[in-house]
Amino acid sequence: MILWDKFDTSFKKNASANAFCISGRFYSYNEFIAYISGSQQLLQKNIGQSAGQTVGVICNDTIETFAAIFAIWFSGCCFVPLHPLHPTIVNNEKIQQSGVRFIFDSEMNQFAENLQAKHICNKEIKSAEPLIINQEMNRAYILFTSGSTGEPKGVPINLKNLSAFAEGFLELYPDLTSEDRFLQTYDLTSDAAFTGYLIPLLLGATVFTIPAGGFKYLSIVKILPEYQITWTQFTPSVLNYLRPYFKSIRFDSLKHSHFGGEALPFDLVSEWAECVPNAEISNIYGPTETTITCTIHRTNIDQLKEKVHNGIVSIGKPLKKVEILIIGENDQIVADGEKGELCIGGAQVMEGYLTDKKPFFVQEGSDDRYYRSGDLVVRDHEGFLMFCGRKDDQLKISGYRVEPAEIEMAVSNAANGMKSKAFGFQNKGGTESILVFIEKFDEEPEKLKEKLRTLLPSALIPEKVISIRQFPVNMNGKIDKSKLFEEYSTQIYG
Amino acid sequence: MNRQQIFAKIEAIAKKIFGDGTIVTEETTSADIEKWDSMNHVILIATIEKEFVVTFDIMEIIGITKFGDFVDLIEKKQNQCK
Incomplete structure (x- = not known):
């Protein structure tokens, strides 16, 4: 049937x-x-x-x-x-x-x-x-x-x-x-x-x-x-x-x-x-x-x-017909507790895009295909997957790889649970730097940065903090990054 | 504050949020104003609450479909205070 x-x-x-x-x-x-x-x-x-x-x-x-x-x-x-x-x-x-x-x-x-x-x-x-x-x-x-x-x-x-x-x-x-x-x-x-x-x-x-x-x-x-x-x-x-x-x-x-x-x-x-x-x-x-x-x-x-x-x-565990691999920077499978890219295999994975591009990871000596999700995860000792952000969103600041979620967590702690999103941006000097948008935050950005200095290494302190009324979302209800950058471009680059 | 005065204040708030050229009447709905999306709806409510020093509960907000509904609600809240 x-x-x-x-x-x-x-x-x-x-x-x-x-x-x-x-x-x-x-x-x-x-x-x-x-x-x-x-x-x-x-x-x-x-x-x-x-x-x-x-x-x-x-x-x-x-x-x-x-x-x-x-x-x-x-x-x-x-x-x-x-x-x-x-x-x-x-x-x-x-x-x-x-x-x-x-x-x-x-x-x-x-x-x-x-x-x-x-x-x-x-x-x-x-x-x-x-x-x-x-x-x-x-x-x-x-x-x-x-x-x-x-x-x-x-x-x-x-x-x-x-x-x-x-x-x-x-x-x-x-x-x-x-x-x-x-x-x-x-x-x-x-x-x-x-x-x-x-x-x-x-x-x-x-x-x-x-x-x-x-x-x-x-x-x-x-x-x-x-x-x-x-x-x-x-x-x-x-x-x-x-x-x-x-x-x-x-x-x-x-x-x-x-x-x-x-x-x-x-x-x-x-x-x-x-x-x-x-x-x-x-x-x-x-x-x-x-x-x-x-x-x-x-x-x-x-x-x-x-x-x-x-x-x-946590995003939990795979469904019955899903298999996963977590791979590190050199496409080597990482151990539980280590961060890597989530690759998804099994009966739910598409054959490939309509265009020729095949975004798959194939292990040596195997025909099994795993879709490279671009999402970073850590698997704990009980098999639960912890989402750590997008591989593309990972920031590289002063040589360190930085997860936006780590900064957002610190901002939330420093600002009474206010919602925030951290992004990388090129500052006036052409250096990759950190920008944080924070919702409904009335205090001075400098005061927030002061609090963050007690929670984050100095390299992770955002250069800019922009307070906004509400995050714009797209038709699917996800935060609309392009709209955000467009609306606040003067404050970001000004 | 009479109905006309309440509406005048709401009209000013709406023009600030949606743009000076926006046509605002008591019958204007979100479908008439392109910029009146979920995000601006939240901003509109928060600004009106601040301006009139009132708080709307979620059931009141669900019932709002046009600017006139804001005027009705504020009139109602003013009468409750008397």
Whole structure:
């Protein structure tokens, strides 16, 4: 039985239960099947019975968007998510790179006229025809990550990868059931979104979505109690927006509070835990190239503090079908307790980018490929992985390798837990130096530096400290470094 | 402070945050102003709280969709103080 059959079985078994709640409207699994069937009929009219084609979906907040995704998958085709608010040039680049010829759009967005593919409008299209499940192990989806060159890189993920993820995830959460109510908070063009609808649909549970427009962090606060949500996942930056209101927030229904996409600060999540007294905390990690999530730290708040490194919560252990290696500077495997680059192998790893570049580490005398994540970790004696920052973000100051997290931890201690981010920058003299942005900090930067001198070696004292009201975040809720540097360029370089 | 005076102060704050050329009416929503994103929403709330010496709770903030909602809330808080 392939993964698509498992979805089909779940949909039929839970036919009368609610599959989705979108903008306050509930859709049963029966209705969802009819929408998928409608889209599948449309797709087959356009492409015939041929599997393996790549089909785009403009990701609107509609039942038809989810129906299109499953119609593509059940027809043995590959899904490429396109964002309705992204520039046409960006969407066309994705269309071109991935070979998309047809695009589903439930809203007939005007901008879509400029996209270089044929449109299939599936608004309100349903059918009573039985679903057809193609049994080929094809590509499931292609996502795009921003490359260091600025060109988006296509990451193809096949059905085998996706099946391995689903199996590994469900094994770790045997307590999730069809009674659970999942709040999917991510943009559908991000791979973090998959967990929030794939897992509940496999279980026969209900998926709640965040309406487009408005402010995500406020929508989360509104929907969580309104629908007695039991599972949700969002980035730590969302918590940062909510932090001033933690005292007036209490969500008793929440059983699983997942975080991903950014380093999870322990002090922030421990304060949040008081708002969700019945929830377990999970910190998840996974580059797009290794299918959604490849390591998870599932724990309760009491045990959370035992696995913290430089103030950041552990990213846990690999899922069932994931293998890892940690390699040092000379590509030699490092011992537990030593820092190195996390390399990820096993059934969840992509075959390679759409372009020729293969970012893999292959051990001598072996055919096993490990994706080089660019993330630095330390593995403790119990096998827990501690995230130590990006290899690219590592600063080299006066000949020393410096982790931004180490500086941020000291700033947090010196500034009553205020959130900060440390970066390297070239000062006026052309020397690599340290810059710290700190949120809502009213004191003089010099006073902060004074305190830091008691906590850090002199080489690690930031040259510049810039106080900001709030960190800007991108569409996926991660801190937007480019926007930050652009907005404060006068203070940085002035 | 009457409704008109409250709105005038909010209008001034909004123009400072979103730019002088921004059209601000009681009916203006975040969808009408490109710069009104999550980050600027937090800044807007904090600035209004400071200016009027009030604190909004999270449920009040969820209910805010347009500038007029701020005026309603401040009027309500003023009446509570009387």
